[in-house]
Amino acid sequence: MTGRGRPVLPRGVYTFDAPTWQPPQAVVLDTSVVVEALLPNQPEHRACLGVLDQLAAARSTVLYKRLLEIELWEATFNLALRERHPRKNLRQIRYDNRIRPRAARLLRQAHQAWQKTLATLTSSTIEVSEVAGAVPRLMQEYGLQSYDAVHAATLLATGITDLLTRDAGFATLPPRLATLHTTHARLAGTRARRRRAGVRTRVKDVLMPELVDVICYGNYGWRDMVSPISSRAEPSSRYSSRSSGLDMPSGRSACRKPVRTATAREATFRRRIISESTPKAAGPRAQFAKSARDVLATCVLRAHEAVQ
Amino acid sequence: MASTRANTSRRATHRPRRQPATIDWRARVREPTINDPEQRRKAIEQAGSLIKTTARIDTITLDRD
Numbered sequence: 284m285t286g287r288g289r290p291v292l293p294r295g296v297y298t299f300d301a302p303t304w305q306p307p308q309a310v311v312l313d314t315s316v317v318v319e320a321l322l323p324n325q326p327e328h329r330a331c332l333g334v335l336d337q338l339a340a341a342r343s344t345v346l347y348k349r350l351l352e353i354e355l356w357e358a359t360f361n362l363a364l365r366e367r368h369p370r371k372n373l374r375q376i377r378y379d380n381r382i383r384p385r386a387a388r389l390l391r392q393a394h395q396a397w398q399k400t401l402a403t404l405t406s407s408t409i410e411v412s413e414v415a416g417a418v419p420r421l422m423q424e425y426g427l428q429s430y431d432a433v434h435a436a437t438l439l440a441t442g443i444t445d446l447l448t449r450d451a452g453f454a455t456l457p458p459r460l461a462t463l464h465t466t467h468a469r470l471a472g473t474r475a476r477r478r479r480a481g482v483r484t485r486v487k488d489v490l491m492p493e494l495v496d497v498i499c500y501g502n503y504g505w506r507d508m509v510s511p512i513s514s515r516a517e518p519s520s521r522y523s524s525r526s527s528g529l530d531m532p533s534g535r536s537a538c539r540k541p542v543r544t545a546t547a548r549e550a551t552f553r554r555r556i557i558s559e560s561t562p563k564a565a566g567p568r569a570q571f572a573k574s575a576r577d578v579l580a581t582c583v584l585r586a587h588e589a590v591q
Numbered sequence: 592m593a594s595t596r597a598n599t600s601r602r603a604t605h606r607p608r609r610q611p612a613t614i615d616w617r618a619r620v621r622e623p624t625i626n627d628p629e630q631r632r633k634a635i636e637q638a639g640s641l642i643k644t645t646a647r648i649d650t651i652t653l654d655r656d
Contacts, residue, residue: 309616318650323640325650332639339631344620358653365646389642396641402624403631403638407616414614442612450651 294477295458298467299337299447300330306341310464311437313448314354314430317347321355321396322362327449330466334447339403348409348437350430352397359393360386414440425455435461455480 298304320331338345361373363386368376414436421432421439431452438446438461446453447464454463454476465473625631 314653315650318648318653320639321642322644322648322650323642324644324647328639332635336632336635339623339635340628344616346616354653358648358650359642361648361653362642362644362646365648366644369646389644392642396638399634399638399641401621403634404623405620406623407620409614409616440612440614441616443616452651 291474294474295461296454296463296465296470296473296477298470299334299464300467304337304464306334306338306343307445307462307464309344309346309441309443310338310445310447311434311441311443312345312347312351313434313446313450313453314351314358315449316447317351317397317400318355318358319449321393321400322358327466327468331449334464335400335404339405342405345404345406346409346437346441346443347406348411348414348433350411350433354430355393355397356390359389363389409437409441427455428452451476 316331316334319325319327320335322328325331363382364373364376364379366385367379367382411433414433417436417439418429418432421427421435422429425432425435427435431450434446434448435453435456438444438456444460444462445464446461449465449469451465451469451473453461454473458477463473623631625634
């Protein structure tokens, strides 16, 4: 994390196969992760199986909607079609009777595998009918596909913000609605998609997960502690006269043109953070970490005050 | 300055707000039936190798398209 240049903006997207990843208390499970975990030939099989093990070990509550099971059966049936017709379009071979005995065996295996997985997890089921009402609005607002919109509606209806998924399509949801946990291979793509979707990020949304990471897990170096303030607050200075920069655009254009119009108060505050956060001024690393935590906490509190 | 404040508050009013949760998922939480860590690990390993197949599918679209 302490590479050269500005650290990458998380945009509410994290990787669950990183060694420092901590399972959330409650998480909504997307079908793409389950299917990948249960099919041994898939490229991200180990990572997805590993995350299920971590969720079980941490006793996180896993929420899944009934549609997940139906999608799992559909994927298994398609697997039988793929075995017989590796290169054909599935629509054209959908009604090939010859694959049905094989599909039946695979469906039985998939059912057993899913039951075995559920036996290890603390879980809660959401029926599609409970969340279907919100689907049209989510499709209209964020351009989600129908099945994805059901997942998003599950997030909204349960009040949970953590979503375990491999599908970058959820990146159109703003970070305050969905914190995405994905595989390392899909991390950069998902973040880029969230940036392209033009999802506006508020300082509060960006800083709070950082603060939780620093306080709970202590896995941040000093550069990471300084950079959320020094680099991310930069574009917001354009709006300082209006709203203390608390509604900042997360697009690339905003980062390319840092406009120096920060108020004196902002500038002083930023200088203070940087001077207090440098290792030279702090002495031993442990003492520094404590002071940096305090500074970050102060910053978040000020951001909150300004928002309210 | 007064007009700036008015703008800010108007923007805040129009910002879409998160609706309160409507489903009490905590009430229907099912506890795991396998609690021993070693058995749990074995069960997850077994679950990951129960489906015997050589084929691959796109698990994002689930080959729906």
